[in-house]
Amino acid sequence: MQKRALVKTLGLTLGAVLMTACASNSDLAEGDELQPLDAAAQETAAEVETKGVDAQAVAGEQVDAAANEAQAALMDVSVFYFAFDNTTIKADSKNSLIAHSQYLAANPSARVVLEGHADERGTVEYNLALAERRALSVSRFLKANGAASAQIETVSFGEERPALMGHNDDSWSQNRRVEIKYQSR
């Protein structure tokens, strides 16, 4: 748990660095295209450019690797839990779901099935509908964050496929879930 939190923090920090790096890079690229008004400015810009490109090219590679790792760690989470009779995505699910969205956006051939599940309390058909709406919630979230509709399929199993067989709060909290299953990466 602590390790995961650390990876997450690291990921976010490095992500921020990466974003800064990208920003400087594009600034410089724009500057490059501009016709400099005087030599000094050009020289300064060139200096900064040379230094900047060197330093940031190296840093950029490191950040990419770490960011990929962080993204992979976030994507390791593929089961998302819900409160009773509720289809709202929990706050602590969001970073991982964003990572999945970004992956789907970056890999247009990737396909996922979102499997919705409910706990055994309440009626079979209501739970089938509830679990379907959970899957649809996740689907909407993924699409809002860059995934395409064609990449996502939803299916509901209602209360029929519990992850845990117990008849208690522990089992129920594990059974109210949406599982992201990649059909192709």
Added chain:
Amino acid sequence: MRVSVLKLVIQVLLLSILALQARAELVIEITQGKQSAIPMAVVPFKWKGLKALPENVAQIVANDLGRSGYFNSLPKTEMLSLPNTEEEIFYRDWELLKQDYLVVGEIKEDSRGGYIINFKLIDVNTQTALMNQKLTGGASALRDIAHFMSDRIFAALTGLPGAFSTKLVYVTTNRERTKFNLSYADADGAREQNIFSSKQPIISPSWSYDGKKIAYASFENGRSEIFIQEIASGKREKIASFKGSNSAPAFSPDGKQMAMVLSRNGNPDVYVMDLASRKLNRITTHYGIDTEPQWMPGGQSLIFTSSRVGKPQIYQVSIADRKPKRITFEGDYNARARITPDGRKMVMVHRNNGRFHIATQNMKTGVLQILTSETQLDESPSVAPNGSMVVYAASVGDRSILAAVSLDGEVKFRLPSKYGDVREPAWSPLLK
């Protein structure tokens, strides 16, 4: 002589072994009887045949009547005499035992290997025969004859049709949820047979009003789709496999339409399909959950569960105007409503203090009554076709079993399975 006694003993032993093997998967336990139940005795019937009878007819009748809640069947061990004809009745015995009614009879073999049962229903107080009937049936039909006899006696004494010759379908599954069966059995759980098996879930079995077909949702192709299966032939037809979930099928009373829930437009909504043309008529359009449609008698309107106010409540909608009207107001979870055949009461899953129970609501007054308390996670109520009992699924220990309760909550019994979990019962209509 000694040899023949030995032979008889062996025969009896063999028969009892056979009888054990033939026992149903569901075993009835009566957990609560009615205070006002009428005391009656079904005296063991006389049988002169050479072979032992495959079924104990009097016992089946006594069990049927006892389980109905309307009667208290006197155990054989408490009977003071065992008459088989009206002439043999010594009324003082039955007055002493405070019995109101008596059933006596005898079973004979007919020339073709079938059975003839003559029985009389006797009113102990007036010392008269209320019923004198002769029933016949084939060699394999003794159980059917017994249930038929129970129906006749029940109808004569209560004025209600008996529902003992009816059937149940339900889903059985192993603990690991790797095997699912759609099972078909007598209303007392006897003679169970699987009519469909799958490695994927089966839910929401539902009868056609003529008792000839069953519709259900099966996940055999990876998501829920609706099938109709003919009981006699086993022939199956896929009725709905639109994008998303296809579930909660309910035949209309005239058998021409089927209400169902489809999520083809993203959100689960209630539709009515014309079975001949397969044309769909969308009934609900709300962004909340709309599910579990059930036809009101007459087929002009549906009741269904909706989360449109946030929590599940029951609504009624007429097919003509499609304007849903909320009909449950007590509690924050009312779902899966079923209606009694006379349309007077609704039976549903109701949450009270965090526990799920079966409750009835009077359709006119709106008064709600909780029927169950001993079982947990009660769901899937289904009403007997004579409106006397509700069968439902519940959790007892870590098992899922079937249980039943009378509409007044006074009689309760359970049908625990010997293995695995039993769920989703559906009581058949009266079968002709």
